[in-house]
Amino acid sequence: xxxxxxxxxxxxxxxxxxxxxxxxxxxxxxxxxxxxxxxxxxxxxxxxxxxxxxxxxxxxxxxxxxxxxxxxxxxxxxxxxxxxxxxxxxxxxxxxxxxxxxxxxxxxxxxxxxxxxxxxxxxxxxxxxxxxxxxxxxxxxxxxxxxxxxxxxxxxxxxxxxxxxxxxxxxxxxxxxxxxxxxxxxxxxxxxxxxxxxxxxxxxxxxxxxxxxxxxxxxxxxxxxxxxxxxxxxxxxxxxxxxxxxxxxxxxxxxxxxxxxxxxxxxxxxxxxxxxxxxxxxxxxxxxxxxxxxxxxxxxxxxxxxxxxxxxxxxxxxxxxxxxx
Amino acid sequence: xxxxxxxxxxxxxxxxxxxxxxxxxxxxxxxxxxxxxxxxxxxxxxxxxxxxxxxxxxxxxxxxxxxxxxxxxxxxxxxxxxxxxxxxxxxxxxxxxxxxxxxxxxxxxxxxxxxxxxxxxxxxxxxxxxxxxxxxxxxxxxxxxxxxxxxxxxxxxxxxxxxxxxxxxxxxxxxxxxxxxxxxxxxxxxxxxxxxxxxxxxxxxxxxxxxxxxxxxxxxxxxxxxxxxxxxxxxxxxxxxxxxxxxxxxxxxxxxxxxxxxxxxxxxxxxxxxxxxxxxxxxxxxxxxxxxxxxxxxxxxxxxxxxxxxxxxxxxxxxxx
Numbered sequence: 001x002x003x004x005x006x007x008x009x010x011x012x013x014x015x016x017x018x019x020x021x022x023x024x025x026x027x028x029x030x031x032x033x034x035x036x037x038x039x040x041x042x043x044x045x046x047x048x049x050x051x052x053x054x055x056x057x058x059x060x061x062x063x064x065x066x067x068x069x070x071x072x073x074x075x076x077x078x079x080x081x082x083x084x085x086x087x088x089x090x091x092x093x094x095x096x097x098x099x100x101x102x103x104x105x106x107x108x109x110x111x112x113x114x115x116x117x118x119x120x121x122x123x124x125x126x127x128x129x130x131x132x133x134x135x136x137x138x139x140x141x142x143x144x145x146x147x148x149x150x151x152x153x154x155x156x157x158x159x160x161x162x163x164x165x166x167x168x169x170x171x172x173x174x175x176x177x178x179x180x181x182x183x184x185x186x187x188x189x190x191x192x193x194x195x196x197x198x199x200x201x202x203x204x205x206x207x208x209x210x211x212x213x214x215x216x217x218x219x220x221x222x223x224x225x226x227x228x229x230x231x232x233x234x235x236x237x238x239x240x241x242x243x244x245x246x247x248x249x250x251x252x253x254x255x256x257x258x259x260x261x262x263x264x265x266x267x268x269x270x271x272x273x274x275x276x277x278x279x280x281x282x283x284x285x286x287x288x289x290x291x292x293x294x295x296x297x298x299x300x301x302x303x304x305x306x307x308x309x310x311x312x313x314x315x316x317x318x319x320x321x322x323x324x325x
Numbered sequence: 326x327x328x329x330x331x332x333x334x335x336x337x338x339x340x341x342x343x344x345x346x347x348x349x350x351x352x353x354x355x356x357x358x359x360x361x362x363x364x365x366x367x368x369x370x371x372x373x374x375x376x377x378x379x380x381x382x383x384x385x386x387x388x389x390x391x392x393x394x395x396x397x398x399x400x401x402x403x404x405x406x407x408x409x410x411x412x413x414x415x416x417x418x419x420x421x422x423x424x425x426x427x428x429x430x431x432x433x434x435x436x437x438x439x440x441x442x443x444x445x446x447x448x449x450x451x452x453x454x455x456x457x458x459x460x461x462x463x464x465x466x467x468x469x470x471x472x473x474x475x476x477x478x479x480x481x482x483x484x485x486x487x488x489x490x491x492x493x494x495x496x497x498x499x500x501x502x503x504x505x506x507x508x509x510x511x512x513x514x515x516x517x518x519x520x521x522x523x524x525x526x527x528x529x530x531x532x533x534x535x536x537x538x539x540x541x542x543x544x545x546x547x548x549x550x551x552x553x554x555x556x557x558x559x560x561x562x563x564x565x566x567x568x569x570x571x572x573x574x575x576x577x578x579x580x581x582x583x584x585x586x587x588x589x590x591x592x593x594x595x596x597x598x599x600x601x602x603x604x605x606x607x608x609x610x611x612x613x614x615x616x617x618x619x620x621x622x623x624x625x626x627x628x629x630x631x632x633x634x635x636x637x638x639x640x641x642x643x644x645x646x
Contacts, residue, residue, distance in 0.1 A: 021414070051483035052410075078404060085373075088373075089378040112478055113479060146437075151437025158373045
């Protein structure tokens with residue numbers, strides 16, 4: 001069996017219910033507990049609403065752990081030449097891979113705030129150029145690139161870590177066909193949906209939340225503790241729907257009623273809302289859910305946690321997965 | 326006094342870049358042990374490493390405050406502002422930043438930017454404006470800014486500065502002085518020159534190299550050994566001169582054409598991969614150099630050293646002050 005890539009990360013609650021320092025503590029707890037459980041890394045968010053810079057947090061995840069930070073990168077925030085050098089620098093300092101989660105941005109307001117293009121095709125075009133520049137520079141090429149959005153003239157990185165960066169791409173991957181065919185190491189990731197959902201894309205990784213306990217009832221009780229007021233949550237979800245053109249995000253909210261769920265799968269409303277749905281069930285049922293993905297070739301899991309303490313329970317789920325394989 | 330000793334960085338043509346990381350690590354510990362304030366994390370596209378990541382390396386497992394060089398065209402100022410608050414939150418300490426408009430002209434060309442010096446300073450001005458507006462602890466409003474280079478609409482950081490932010494700007498040109506006049510929080514960093522040189526009235530700090538030993542002769546021997554002439558270094562210096570429009574850099578290159586040194590100040594390091602001139606002498610001579618700058622109102626010193634062991638000698642010299 002291929003090695004699974006497991007990235008549990010703490011859910012970031014709105015600042016109204018979780019202080020920025022509490023979130024930072026959660027990331028730090030998560031890195032320690034992930035190390036102890038033998039998990040691979042931590043996904044770090046990026047949107048202008050997030051209090052911390054994702055690269056700065058990434059450096060902190062690297063420090064004093066074996067964790068791989070998965071840093072979300074979207075075009076328009078920094079030059080791709082800077083990103084390429086940053087990846088090689090981090091990998092040299094910490095002597096292990098860094099991972100990038102390539103995104104075009106979930107929140108339309110982020111683009112508006114920086115005066116960046118809001119048009120989805122233009123954002124895909126920018127991201128394709130961005131990824132190409134980073135990957136070609138990392139390959140050692142002396143690069144001259146003249147794109148619609150980025151230019152590079154005769155530049156080569158002067159230092160290489162000799163460590164392969166992990167590249168993930170989230171979203172509607174049909175927009176990245178050419179990039180995916182050029183760079184087979186690029187792993188397409190989608191949001192996880194209820195068991196049995198048929199993914200139209202060649203997805204190799206899924207992002208979802210998991211709450212697991214000995215019984216479904218116990219797991220459900222834990223979820224109840226983290227659910228916010230239904231009316232406030234619905235307000236957040238409505239706001240979120242208006243502020244995105246992400247197909248999978250809309251799909252998630254359209255398919256699943258956040259308080260009812262489908263066979264243990266919920267579009268969560270964790271004291272606000274979550275970017276992913278949650279599978280809430282017994283250890284064994286959670287393991288079956290993951291096995292379904294694994295059998296369909298998806299072996300990269302980005303797992304949102306209601307609290308870093310959940311890692312102990314996620315470990316039990318994967319112990320079940322191992323036993324069942 | 327804020328002193329930032331940092332290791333001399335040779336170009337990648339003549340050194341293994343990975344040794345720089347080890348040197349920075351050694352420097353930060355030696356700086357801590359000798360009570361120095363911080364360590365410089367420089368930046369140019371020809372450098373092997375990302376400046377922010379070097380900043381983390383410096384801050385990690387030390388008490389050092391990195392002096393981060395920041396160029397406006399590497400990243401959006403909204404991102405710079407958030408990096409600053411993130412850094413302070415994680416490392417629980419102040420941060421120092423050194424605003425620069427870029428020493429190497431080809432850095433701009435490589436990123437497809439064709440900007441005159443006036444335009445580069447206009448870009449830097451916008452960057453500084455946006456960063457400081459977002460970091461303003463008093464303002465509770467969201468920021469909207471529409472400039473020639475940057476645009477921000479209705480944005481506010483989720484986190485504030487938790488510690489002081491020391492802001493420097495390197496340069497001596499008219500454009501730089503205009504920024505200093507406008508932004509009172511900016512402290513001008515100048516390139517150190519020979520004793521007796523007249524600096525701008527705004528200068529609050531200087532960058533220069535130091536080789537100091539108990540005897541002048543020993544210091545001079547070390548300097549000469551390190552900065553040996555060879556054809557590669559001379560051609561590199563010529564290239565560096567062509568690749569800059571920095572007033573100070575051009576001035577020091579011109580000075581070098583006339584003489585290698587004046588008193589204890591040596592320009593000749595400029596011909597040997599150095600960005601700065603060096604003061605070379607015994608403890609008393611070098612401390613006199615510092616005292617002179619202090620008497621001119623300077624209190625920040627960004628000091629290039631040839632070796633980590635030099636930090637101990639620098640301490641001895643500073644103690645005399």
